[in-house]
Each structure stands twice: as structure tokens, then as C-alpha cells.
Amino acid sequence: MPSTAALPSHPAPGPEARLAFTELLLGCEEAQTCAEAAVAWLVHHAHAVQVLCLAPDDTDSHRLVPLASYGVADAEGFVLALHDPAHPLVEALQWTEPHWFPPGQLPSELPLAATGCFSLSLGPAAPGTPPPGLLLVVSALPTVSPDAAWLAGHLGMHLARLFKGRQLVRLEEASSELAARVNAATEELATQNELLRRQAIQLEQASAAKSQFLANMSHELRTPLNAILGYTNMLLQGVNGELSKTQLRSLSRIDSNGRHLLEIINEILDITRIEAGRMPLHLSEFRLPELIQEVMAELDPIIARSKLAVSASMEGNLPPVYGDRQKVKQIVVNLLSNALKFTHEGSIRLLASYEVPTATFHIAVADTGIGIDPVHQEKIWEDFQQVDSSPTRAYGGTGLGLSICRRLAAMLDGRISLKSAPAQGSTFTLHLPRRTRRT
The missing domain is CATH 3.30.450.40 (GAF domain)
Structure with missing residues (x-):
């Protein structure tokens, strides 16, 4: 102490x-x-x-x-x-x-x-x-x-x-400083929002102008092309006299390529109409068996050339569908055409069934073709996109077909699903409600 x-x-x-x-x-x-x-x-x-x-x-x-x-x-x-x-x-x-x-x-x-x-x-x-x-x-x-x-x-x-x-x-000082920062950030955010709003308007205007341009160009291209196909068909029927085999072969090629070009133009016109909200729905009651028979008949020449085993099967007593018949047919034709395009050997099956609890039709197109890698399965639904988009790709086309199919399915209150793997084929399925409620 x-x-x-x-x-x-x-x-x-x-x-x-x-x-x-x-x-x-x-x-x-x-x-x-x-x-x-x-x-x-x-x-x-x-x-x-x-x-x-x-x-x-x-x-x-x-x-x-x-x-x-x-x-x-x-x-x-x-x-x-x-x-x-x-x-x-x-x-x-x-x-x-x-x-x-x-x-x-x-x-x-x-x-x-x-x-x-x-x-x-x-x-x-x-x-x-x-x-x-x-x-x-x-x-x-x-x-x-x-x-x-x-x-x-x-x-x-x-x-x-x-x-x-x-x-x-x-x-209080920290609160004042924080309030000042929040005010500055709010002002900056408001400025950025206004800039984004203006950019969005500009993008909408540019998109509308693009859609209008494509629609106009598609119409301008389709008019003379229909005339070319009409005259070609008349020549093939011998209206102007009998043709030699060489002439028939050349005119057939003109007709084939002209129809392919017309199909591309129609796809561009469809996508522009859908984007612009000008694609109308024509609702009516129809039956799937008759529609699938029409699809098979329409693609019969391509099926015959493919040498593939193509079959269609449907459940018995399928109820009628209330929707846009032409758009359902367009989707099925596109899915079956893709299967024929990407299948070199094996078979293609078109299956139609009805699920009672959900009142949903399932129209599946299953092939044994090249298949699609999972990393590319989202890409194929985008506009103008293909798995191989290079100029030297093995398969032609605009890359609009599946995009149009998905949008048409959405217009019909439905959807399209995909199951696929490389070298194991693909199955595209249209899931469609019994009644489309949109008008």
C-alpha cells in the first residue's frame, strides 16, 4: 500500500x-x-x-x-x-x-x-x-x-x-451525409431512368420501323414472286407446248427454289405481324385427326424422298379443339418439316394425345435425327438463330421457324417443349389447351 x-x-x-x-x-x-x-x-x-x-x-x-x-x-x-x-x-x-x-x-x-x-x-x-x-x-x-x-x-x-x-x-452528421448521398443517387437514378425511357421509345420506334419495312418488303417481294411461280407452273403444265426433259428439269428447279424463297418471305412476314401485334386469330372448332392427315398429305412428297419411316398415331375419341386451325397446322407442319430436314436415317413419329385432367392436347414429333446439345436448346427459339449460324452451315433456312412456332403457340394459350440430346434425336411437343380463350 x-x-x-x-x-x-x-x-x-x-x-x-x-x-x-x-x-x-x-x-x-x-x-x-x-x-x-x-x-x-x-x-x-x-x-x-x-x-x-x-x-x-x-x-x-x-x-x-x-x-x-x-x-x-x-x-x-x-x-x-x-x-x-x-x-x-x-x-x-x-x-x-x-x-x-x-x-x-x-x-x-x-x-x-x-x-x-x-x-x-x-x-x-x-x-x-x-x-x-x-x-x-x-x-x-x-x-x-x-x-x-x-x-x-x-x-x-x-x-x-x-x-x-x-x-x-x-x-446527425452521418445521417445528413447519407441523406445527401441518397438524394444524389436518387437524382442520378431519375436521370438514368429518363435516359432509359427515351432509349426505350427510340428502340420501340426503330423496331416498329423495322417491322414495317420488313412487312412492306415482304409484300413487295412476294407479289412478283407469285407471278414467277404462276408462270412457271403454267409452263410445267404444258400450256405453251410440250417441253423437253431438260426444260422440265430446269423449270422444276425454278419452281422448287421459288417456293422455298416464298416460304422464307412468308416467315419474315409472319414474325413482323406477330411483333407488331397484327397477327389475327380465327377461332373455330376442328378435329386433330383430319388436320394431321392434311399435314401428312401436304408433306408426302418430302416424306417419299426422305426414305424414312414416318408414321402418325392418335388416341381414339380425341375431343374437338377450339382454336385457330391454320396456326395449329402451321406449327405441326413446321415441326414435322424440321424433323425431316435433320433426320438422315431411322424414323419419325407424330403422336397426338389428350390429357383429361388438364384439358390439354399433346402433339409430339419424335425423330431419330442429329439431336440438339442442351447448351443450344434455348438458342434455337430466338429469331434468326440456328445451332450452326456460320455461312458454311450444312442446313439452310432463316432460323425463324421455331421462333414463329413458339409465338403462335403462346397466342393459342399453349407452349412447345423439347427433349433432345446429340445423336439421340429430338422430340418437340405442342401442348395445346382444348379451348383457346384469347380473341
Whole structure:
């Protein structure tokens, strides 16, 4: 314990001294000024020969640093980290009574470690908040003065008020800064939204212009092409006289390529009509068996040339369909044509069935062709896209057929699914409700 041989001659403080110090604290708005006043009061009235006041760091509330001191050399460099609960001074923060640390018990980096000191907590820490601070006092008395304990309590309450106010100011500043950032971001977002809106309008106008151009061009191309096909057909029928085999072969090629070109033009016209929302629906009641027979008859020349085993089978007693017959036929023709195009050997099966619980028709075209890798199965539904889009691709076409089929199926409240794998064939299935509800 500290020696009593060097007791100071200061008189014990009376009520006036305590009242004066309390008034000083109430008029003090800076934590360091309050701490310096408290240290001076302890030296003058409480027999303190060395004092070190620790308080939360401005930049890191999870550590205490010196705020004021008296008679302590090199106090400025000391830091008490609060994340170490085993540190004796961190434990002392929770004590409500003064505690004596004999020489050598505290870490050597503490300036008062060699002499021993009393610790006084400046009030218990509130839950979730750092403690107000700690007073370390080397006293000329064998015990710490009751006046020092009284001062610690009052100083702790006042420092806690100041730190809380400082935190509120910082929160207000941070809130103002955040509000300014939010306002700036909101303005930027509004600017970007306006730019995007204008770009969207421009894109819509460009898309509409493109669709209108394609529709006009398709019409302008189809008119003379129909005339070419008409005259070609007349020549093939011998209207202008009998033709030689060479002439017949040449005219047949003109007719074949002309019809292929007409099919491409029709696909472009269809996609532009769908995009522009001008593709009408003509709803009526029809039966699938008759429709599938028409499809098979229409593609019979291609089926004959393919040398493939092509079959069609349907469940018995299929109910009638209420939808757009021409569009259903267009989808089935396209799916079967694709199967013939991409199947070199094996078979193709066209299957029609009806699912009673969901009132849904399933029209499947299954082939043993080249198949489609899963990584490309989404690509084939996009406009003008094929698995192989290179100029040297083995298969021709615009890449619009499946895109048109999917859109037509959606117009009919249906959808098209695909199951396929490379070299294992493909199965495209049109799922069609018994009744189309769109008009």
C-alpha cells in the first residue's frame, strides 16, 4: 500500500468545494477540459500524487486512451483495448468500488504499474455501449479518499453525457451525409431512368420501323414472286407446248427454289405481324385427326424422298379443339418439316394425345435425327438463330421457324417443349389447351 509518510497538507474538501466542482462540470462542454479539472481537483483535495484519466478514443470506441493526467510520464502512448476481457483494467471498469492494484500486478506498459495504484470506474457501461472511462490514482493515503470515489461518479456521469451528445452529433452528421448521398443517387437514378425511357421509345420506334419495312418488303417481294411461280407452273403444265426433259428439269428447279424463297418471305412476314401485334386469330372448332392427315398429305412428297419411316398415331375419341386451325397446322407442319430436314436415317413419329385432367392436347414429333446439345436448346427459339449460324452451315433456312412456332403457340394459350440430346434425336411437343380463350 502507498506510504503515509508524505501526506499533503491540503484540507479535506467541504460541501462548497464539491458544489463548486459540480458547477464546473455542468458548465463544461469538452471532455478533456472536464477531465483536466477533475485531475486538478483530486491533486488539490484528495491527496492524489499521480492521476491518469482514461476515456474512449475518438476514432475507436472499443479502446480507452489518456484524456488527462498529472505526475505521469509517457502517459500519451498508453492504450487499453476493451476486446480483452482478461485484462485487469477491463475487469475494473465493471467494479462499483475503488480497487487497489499493488506494484507489478498491472502490465509493465502502464505508466503507474511500478508504483501501484487505485482504479475507479467512471460508472458502469450501459448494455451495448462502451464504458465512460477509468481513473487511476496514486494516493498519498493507504486508501483512496472517499472524495475521489465521489468525483469519479460525477465525472463519469458528465463524460457519459458528453460522449452521448458527441455520438448524436456524429449520427446527425452521418445521417445528413447519407441523406445527401441518397438524394444524389436518387437524382442520378431519375436521370438514368429518363435516359432509359427515351432509349426505350427510340428502340420501340426503330423496331416498329423495322417491322414495317420488313412487312412492306415482304409484300413487295412476294407479289412478283407469285407471278414467277404462276408462270412457271403454267409452263410445267404444258400450256405453251410440250417441253423437253431438260426444260422440265430446269423449270422444276425454278419452281422448287421459288417456293422455298416464298416460304422464307412468308416467315419474315409472319414474325413482323406477330411483333407488331397484327397477327389475327380465327377461332373455330376442328378435329386433330383430319388436320394431321392434311399435314401428312401436304408433306408426302418430302416424306417419299426422305426414305424414312414416318408414321402418325392418335388416341381414339380425341375431343374437338377450339382454336385457330391454320396456326395449329402451321406449327405441326413446321415441326414435322424440321424433323425431316435433320433426320438422315431411322424414323419419325407424330403422336397426338389428350390429357383429361388438364384439358390439354399433346402433339409430339419424335425423330431419330442429329439431336440438339442442351447448351443450344434455348438458342434455337430466338429469331434468326440456328445451332450452326456460320455461312458454311450444312442446313439452310432463316432460323425463324421455331421462333414463329413458339409465338403462335403462346397466342393459342399453349407452349412447345423439347427433349433432345446429340445423336439421340429430338422430340418437340405442342401442348395445346382444348379451348383457346384469347380473341
